[in-house]
Amino acid sequence: MRIQASRKGRRVLARLSGELDHHGAAEIRAKLNALIADHTVSELVLDMGNVTFMDSAGLGVILGRYRDLSRRGGRLILTCVPGDIDRLFEMYGMYSLAGCGRGMLDATDTI
Amino acid sequence: MYDNRMRLQFMSLSQNESFARAAAGAFLTQLNPTLDQLTDVRTAISEAVTNAVIHGYQNGPGLITLCATIEGGRCTFAVRDSGVGIEDVSRARQPFFTTRPELERSGMGFTVMETFMDEVVVRSSAGGGTTVIMKKIIKGEAKK
Numbered sequence: 001m002r003i004q005a006s007r008k009g010r011r012v013l014a015r016l017s018g019e020l021d022h023h024g025a026a027e028i029r030a031k032l033n034a035l036i037a038d039h040t041v042s043e044l045v046l047d048m049g050n051v052t053f054m055d056s057a058g059l060g061v062i063l064g065r066y067r068d069l070s071r072r073g074g075r076l077i078l079t080c081v082p083g084d085i086d087r088l089f090e091m092y093g094m095y096s097l098a099g100c101g102r103g104m105l106d107a108t109d110t111i
Numbered sequence: 112m113y114d115n116r117m118r119l120q121f122m123s124l125s126q127n128e129s130f131a132r133a134a135a136g137a138f139l140t141q142l143n144p145t146l147d148q149l150t151d152v153r154t155a156i157s158e159a160v161t162n163a164v165i166h167g168y169q170n171g172p173g174l175i176t177l178c179a180t181i182e183g184g185r186c187t188f189a190v191r192d193s194g195v196g197i198e199d200v201s202r203a204r205q206p207f208f209t210t211r212p213e214l215e216r217s218g219m220g221f222t223v224m225e226t227f228m229d230e231v232v233v234r235s236s237a238g239g240g241t242t243v244i245m246k247k248i249i250k251g252e253a254k255k
Contacts, residue, residue: 022161023125029215053132055157056219064215084150091226092219 001051003031006111011043012036015111017050020058028058032065042074045103049080059088070099077103115141115181123164123173123192131160131177131190138179139186142249151227152188152247158220159190159243165211167194167241184250185229193240200233 001018012035020028036044044065051058066076076099078089089095095102117138121127132153139152156177163175176191197203203210204225209218225231228245235241 019129021128021157022165023128053153055154055161056217056223057161059219060215060217063217084147084154088223091222092217
């Protein structure tokens, strides 16, 4: 799993590629935590478009970052979510959590 | 009588999670599954093997066995460990239940297996290891 990221103001955009399972979970958790360690970051946008596999362990990693952000009033936006991964988010009720939503990339989003 | 059968044994290591789901998916392709059915099986196998690594063997040493049997249009998978076992299977199967919240586990493993497969049977006892048997109907009367 690879992460490419960019920051614009209080918003961090991270593009994930590869497989998000238990094996890669610790590394992805550490990388995402580093991206949002600065508490002036209030929004994390995860571009899931190139994630080729995700299971409940991957869901746990994303959920963990959502909790970190929501504790400080921040938001998590999930974007370009492939159908099979969307099913897992729906199953968990991810999109109905306060401060978590589906989003779209805008024209100024670049990495 | 089955049409085809396979059996794999591998060490309880997290890098074998992707190996196990790839092997299960490769075995399933002889039934010409749809992409969605293939993803269902790969995800469910990943859940069962991850449970064996984290919970069964608690990230310690051990061997995991993956068996698959094809009969007609259905494939039955079994993931077996000889780890600590599950004390209360019905509680473990409840959505959001996890014994390891500190690991950021979502508690959705069994729910994912039950949703993505047509039948899930869990045989386990404290100290006696765990076997998860999952059936996927590829052709014929699949789950609505």
